[in-house]
Amino acid sequence: MNDSEVIKLCKELGCCDACCLRYVGLKTPIAYENAKQFLVKYVKEKLEPVNNDEHSKGQDETKPDHVDQSKEQGKEESANNVEQSKEQDLTEPASDVNHSTDQETEPLKHEVDSEALRNEVDNRTHKKEADESTCDTSGAKEMSGEPPAKKQKLDSICVSCLGVLQEENWQQCNTMVKELLHKKQYESETFACALSAPIATMLREHYVMLCLKEKFTHYDTKQLTPLKEAWKWSFGAQLAAHVGMAQDSGAVSPLLVTLNLEYPDDLQELEVLKTLSASLFESRSKQRQRFAVEFTRRSVEQALRDVTLAGLRRQAAWARGAPVPRTHTAPVSVQAAHAPLYLGGRYVKLSRMLPQTPWLVNGLRMMHSSVQETIFEPIARLYGMSPEEMEHRLKFMSAGREDVDVRCLGEGRPFAVEVSDPQRQPTADELRRLCDEISEGEQVIVKNLVKVSREDLALLKKGEETKSKTYEALCIKLSHTEDDELTANGDTAVRVTERDIANINSYRNSDSDSSRVLLTQRTPIRVLHRRPLLTRTRRIHDLTAYRVPGHPQLFVVRLRTEAGTYVKEWAHGEAGRTRPRLQDALRARADILALDVASVDLPWPNTQPIHST
Amino acid sequence: MEFKILDSIPDLTNLKSFTERYFSKRYITNVNGVKNNDIMIMFHSNRIALLSLAPSHFFFNKKNDFKVNYSLGNINRLSNSVKGKSKKGGQHLVPKSVICKIEYEDGTSFAVPCCMKGSLVEVNEELVKNPKLLREYPDEDGYIAIILSSIAISEATKNEMLTHEEYLKVLNSFELND
Numbered sequence A: 001m002n003d004s005e006v007i008k009l010c011k012e013l014g015c016c017d018a019c020c021l022r023y024v025g026l027k028t029p030i031a032y033e034n035a036k037q038f039l040v041k042y043v044k045e046k047l048e049p050v051n052n053d054e055h056s057k058g059q060d061e062t063k064p065d066h067v068d069q070s071k072e073q074g075k076e077e078s079a080n081n082v083e084q085s086k087e088q089d090l091t092e093p094a095s096d097v098n099h100s101t102d103q104e105t106e107p108l109k110h111e112v113d114s115e116a117l118r119n120e121v122d123n124r125t126h127k128k129e130a131d132e133s134t135c136d137t138s139g140a141k142e143m144s145g146e147p148p149a150k151k152q153k154l155d156s157i158c159v160s161c162l163g164v165l166q167e168e169n170w171q172q173c174n175t176m177v178k179e180l181l182h183k184k185q186y187e188s189e190t191f192a193c194a195l196s197a198p199i200a201t202m203l204r205e206h207y208v209m210l211c212l213k214e215k216f217t218h219y220d221t222k223q224l225t226p227l228k229e230a231w232k233w234s235f236g237a238q239l240a241a242h243v244g245m246a247q248d249s250g251a252v253s254p255l256l257v258t259l260n261l262e263y264p265d266d267l268q269e270l271e272v273l274k275t276l277s278a279s280l281f282e283s284r285s286k287q288r289q290r291f292a293v294e295f296t297r298r299s300v301e302q303a304l305r306d307v308t309l310a311g312l313r314r315q316a317a318w319a320r321g322a323p324v325p326r327t328h329t330a331p332v333s334v335q336a337a338h339a340p341l342y343l344g345g346r347y348v349k350l351s352r353m354l355p356q357t358p359w360l361v362n363g364l365r366m367m368h369s370s371v372q373e374t375i376f377e378p379i380a381r382l383y384g385m386s387p388e389e390m391e392h393r394l395k396f397m398s399a400g401r402e403d404v405d406v407r408c409l410g411e412g413r414p415f416a417v418e419v420s421d422p423q424r425q426p427t428a429d430e431l432r433r434l435c436d437e438i439s440e441g442e443q444v445i446v447k448n449l450v451k452v453s454r455e456d457l458a459l460l461k462k463g464e465e466t467k468s469k470t471y472e473a474l475c476i477k478l479s480h481t482e483d484d485e486l487t488a489n490g491d492t493a494v495r496v497t498e499r500d501i502a503n504i505n506s507y508r509n510s511d512s513d514s515s516r517v518l519l520t521q522r523t524p525i526r527v528l529h530r531r532p533l534l535t536r537t538r539r540i541h542d543l544t545a546y547r548v549p550g551h552p553q554l555f556v557v558r559l560r561t562e563a564g565t566y567v568k569e570w571a572h573g574e575a576g577r578t579r580p581r582l583q584d585a586l587r588a589r590a591d592i593l594a595l596d597v598a599s600v601d602l603p604w605p606n607t608q609p610i611h612s613t
Numbered sequence B: 001m002e003f004k005i006l007d008s009i010p011d012l013t014n015l016k017s018f019t020e021r022y023f024s025k026r027y028i029t030n031v032n033g034v035k036n037n038d039i040m041i042m043f044h045s046n047r048i049a050l051l052s053l054a055p056s057h058f059f060f061n062k063k064n065d066f067k068v069n070y071s072l073g074n075i076n077r078l079s080n081s082v083k084g085k086s087k088k089g090g091q092h093l094v095p096k097s098v099i100c101k102i103e104y105e106d107g108t109s110f111a112v113p114c115c116m117k118g119s120l121v122e123v124n125e126e127l128v129k130n131p132k133l134l135r136e137y138p139d140e141d142g143y144i145a146i147i148l149s150s151i152a153i154s155e156a157t158k159n160e161m162l163t164h165e166e167y168l169k170v171l172n173s174f175e176l177n178d
């Protein structure tokens, strides 16, 4: 077996030029840019000498194909490999290519020095130009020496890819992609493309490989170049020229164009699998809930394990080879999506009537706005989003949250907004203007917005669990302490004394260096309807108090707490469900009147300029 | 502009306690036909309910020492435990279920009924160690139990019970009759 024999058989079966290269296992992107030309030269220049050589040996072809013989042929085969080693430096190792057809966005993994190859191909193109111009467009004639009557017609549809790789079918795809990109106005310089191909191509590929295996015992089915890869190298390359952007891999380019190609007889052709892999589809139909769709890439892949050449040939439609396609695949839809943009900043919240996110009770909103909406609206305006669009294209994330009646002061709380499918990156000026517009209403203040990376978001999320926070609580003393009563002097009004402040400032129940107070908190009643009942230990790292001028009964406590501490519950004690509580430090009953977050101790976002993701 | 906690001092003439801020109080008097066997249930807006004795309960007229006993024959309320967000495994309660008994030194006692359908989330274990909280702060540290029920049952129970104003009226009419 050699490549030219493989190509010959593929042609006989009705494969297009690009598919021939795929079955040979060629994984050189440049080869697919003009598969027709490449095939001619590949066969002529690289294979003919070897081809003649092999013909003289009369290998493979003259031997009856039999599985048992593969062992006997082992030695000869390895000798053959050495012989063929020269032509192998043209192709790259097959082992590196991912064969899973489910992952359309899988980055390309080509290691061949394509620059060198391009030069080589160019040289040969020049050399053979004269030949080429007069040459028949079909590569089949040159390499197989078939009489003209038997060769494939120019416009015949490939039995394997159903036209996906045939450039005569690309016009409509090009137009659709161009229209969509024009409509969405991306400012990206590159794009990646992904293919959703008809599933029937899997069955047809399986058939071609079974035929190759029948004829050439040593044909390695793993060498097949996946359809989606060949499509990127052929269709994708010409699309790049058509839309004026460079094609890059999905792992690199932020803009992904997905084409959905459909083949009208797709499901009808797959029906045969229900006979050939009856048990699989019976068990799937019994689990309708789980497997709502009969033919998926996965189910067909499983079914194909049961499909043999003999079995397939017993089916009427396949008795004389792969069914001739009535029509080629055609694009039914195109999607384009740009990788999300992440904006990071810190918000100061000045209102005690503003929830962080829309607060809904039984579908009714309790407050007319929220921090999230205040930040979203200018961003939505910048990207021309409608309110409905805003709801699913913007996502709010933050390092924790405060209650509706708690302000967040100081440097504010770190937050990020994910903008999905952004047409472009905002300029520094636009970011500044966003801050101004957010802060206009004086309920939410954002001083700075920067672009952040996905990794930064992980730090934001992680910070939610690890950061400490500093609070200020306005509190009231509700009863006398024991020593108050000794010095009351007839005046019964409750007052905060210097001794009370000293008591709070010196209070501790923990010997630890890093924390003064260890709290035992049950899940607060206010969240108990939606969270499990647990008893947690939390720490107050630091605790200081001061009196309020003009208000003898009031005092302020400033405390730095571990993430997850319920400060209000510590202050009023929640009927004893948090212990110890503020009243234990004060030595009198106490309650809380107002609470502010004074600082969220998480340095985020990094203010260094961050390159776009 | 610098913002300080002191720029947000509220009106101090109308301060509300923790339970007044977050709960609505409902009452039922003469439970089981026993005079002044008056119960108060405090409903949080999220339907969690706190069971307590109403201020008019006969308990508050008696000065004898007492204990709070959550262990009732074959049911021990102290061994109640709930799991997960849905509070699975809580003891099932009907209006007549007894949550605890108040036992006096002289051997007399009375039972506290829960007066609603639901499941038991938590009892106030502190009352076992420190029973006088029941007398001193019946609507805060002296609460007896936390009960969870469906929104429908919680709403229905709330509607059947007396509001604070109705309760005060009922108390006044009793005083007049006496």
Ligand SMILES: [Zn+2]
Residues within 6 Å of the ligand: A015, A016, A017, A018, A019, A020, A158, A159, A160, A161, A162, A163, A164, A165, A166
């Ligand atoms: Zn093809």
